[in-house]
Amino acid sequence: MAGIPKNALVLVGNGRKALLLRNEGDNQFPNLKAEAVFEDQNPPTHLQGTDRPGHFIKGIVSGQRGAVEPTNWHELEEYRFTRRIARAAEEIVRSGRTTAFVIAAPPRTLAQLRATLATDVKRHIIAEIPKDLTRLPVGEIERHIVEALASPTR
Template structure:
């Protein structure tokens, strides 16, 4: 594969922001255009959950108590957001609007997407790039994706 195929869908996202970009050019001269943008306000855990961690008794006879790790509300919201954008990606791919699917995301988000996406959509994936490019302009994202795809074909 030389580059991003025409009409390929490029997902660039993390647990707070997701960009769906479509290649309106061809595989030699890509031209990524924004198709959809998702943003999610996700404050730190200490602002979302104020409960103290729970405790449990390990054994009635020993009377030992143990602590339960506190819920990380921030990570939970990132996971929910990732599931939501995965459904949006599935909708776009299933409507036949994408000839291929490229995912660019930090490793944790990439793993969550792999676990969430349906098998028929996973078959459309031509590349997974473990990087966070969400803060870059579209032109820079395009450049990084082209470079990553080119380095894989060498």
């Protein structure tokens, strides 16, 4: 495939921001337009939960105490945000408004999306790009995606 198909849905995101873009151009000359923008508010950990991990007694006889791994509230919120984005993309794909789906996200977010997206929606994925492109202008996003689709190592 030489480019982004017309009407393809392009998800560009990370754990805090996501853009759902639609290609209104054609394979050779993409023209990505924003369909939806999502931004997550992820406040500091001390505003989300306790800063100190809990403790437990390992054995009544030994009296040893152990610590519980602290909850990483940022990772938990990023996972919830990723699920929310996946549901929005699934709705668009299932409504028939697109037949091709491209995802560009950092490797961890990409893995979370793979685990979250439904099987029927995964069938529409034509490319996965393991890069964070969220801070780039749309023209640069287009260029990166076209290059990735044209690359023989894809």
